[in-house]
Amino acid sequence: xxxxxxxxxxxxxxxxKITVVTAxxxxxxxxxxxxxxxxxxxxxxxxxxxxxxENTAQVTMDQMCLFTEAASRARRNxxxxxxxxxxxxxACVTDAVANAGRLIKAGADAVKLExxxxxxxxxxxxVNMGIPVMGHIGFQPQTTTLAQxxxxxxxxxxxxxxxxEDAKALEEAGAFAIVLEMTAHETAGVISSxxxxxxxxxxxxxxxxxxxxxxxxxxGMYEKIKPKFAKRYLSLSSDIQKAVEDYKNDVKTSExxxxxxxxxxxKGEFEKLKRDIDKDGIL
Numbered sequence: 001x002x003x004x005x006x007x008x009x010x011x012x013x014x015x016x017k018i019t020v021v022t023a024x025x026x027x028x029x030x031x032x033x034x035x036x037x038x039x040x041x042x043x044x045x046x047x048x049x050x051x052x053x054e055n056t057a058q059v060t061m062d063q064m065c066l067f068t069e070a071a072s073r074a075r076r077n078x079x080x081x082x083x084x085x086x087x088x089x090x091a092c093v094t095d096a097v098a099n100a101g102r103l104i105k106a107g108a109d110a111v112k113l114e115x116x117x118x119x120x121x122x123x124x125x126x127v128n129m130g131i132p133v134m135g136h137i138g139f140q141p142q143t144t145t146l147a148q149x150x151x152x153x154x155x156x157x158x159x160x161x162x163x164x165e166d167a168k169a170l171e172e173a174g175a176f177a178i179v180l181e182m183t184a185h186e187t188a189g190v191i192s193s194x195x196x197x198x199x200x201x202x203x204x205x206x207x208x209x210x211x212x213x214x215x216x217x218x219x220g221m222y223e224k225i226k227p228k229f230a231k232r233y234l235s236l237s238s239d240i241q242k243a244v245e246d247y248k249n250d251v252k253t254s255e256x257x258x259x260x261x262x263x264x265x266x267k268g269e270f271e272k273l274k275r276d277i278d279k280d281g282i283l
Contacts (some may be wrong), residue, residue: 072107
């Protein structure tokens with residue numbers, strides 16, 4: 001049995017840090033699963049990292065369902081959470097519930113919504129249908145960039161108080177956890193101490209109950225954006241490029257493939273084939 005929402009909430013109560021990794025496909029999700037992370041997140045950041053979009057706003061429900069299905073086939077022990085993409089829940093509660101249901105059918109255990117007090121009706125409705133919800137406040141990639149650009153949240157008293165109210169509203173609406181993205185670490189620490197549900201930080205300091213990073217950032221595979229909050233444990237981008245260049249050069253110089261990389265006919269069959277070819281004048 002994989003982890004449940006209650007298992008994740010219990011980690012906060014026992015003061016154990018929660019590990020979350022964002023992954024999008026079967027291969028990398030399998031590796032994250034073997035590493036023993038607590039939560040796997042199929043983030044709409046796949047639009048940028050995998051599909052090459054400029055931002056996450058272009059990601060569709062069909063795409064989120066496709067990648068959620070792929071990740072769910074690799075999941076064994078972790079809780080699987082899927083992002084609800086832009087405009088899949090903002091227009092009306094009916095859309096929110098229906099689209100959350102699509103992600104659950106695709107294999108998710110829970111869904112994640114960006115926003116605070118203004119989306120609590122959607123959160124309540126989804127939770128009332130029996131679908132667990134993870135909130136997401138602070139920097140919200142789907143909308144914050146439209147007005148503010150990439151800006152750290154909660155740096156002033158007023159901004160911090162707004163985030164605190166958002167967090168409390170999400171908890172009251174039934175969210176089981178909240179992602180705090182690019183939030184001043186002091187504000188994130190206060191929120192983490194006020195709400196009883198886990199906070200998952202990304203660029204929000206050590207006082208959150210857990211942390212989330214994108215697997216491509218962990219491995220150093222995505223070069224277009226290098227956020228300050230992403231710690232790179234490897235630099236695979238350059239290693240992969242070098243491997244492809246070596247492959248290209250081996251092909252150009254006929255060093256690949258060698259006899260270890262191809263297959264041969266049964267003994268004596270090639271000679272028979274050549275005799276027939278010569279006899280029939282095929283060549």
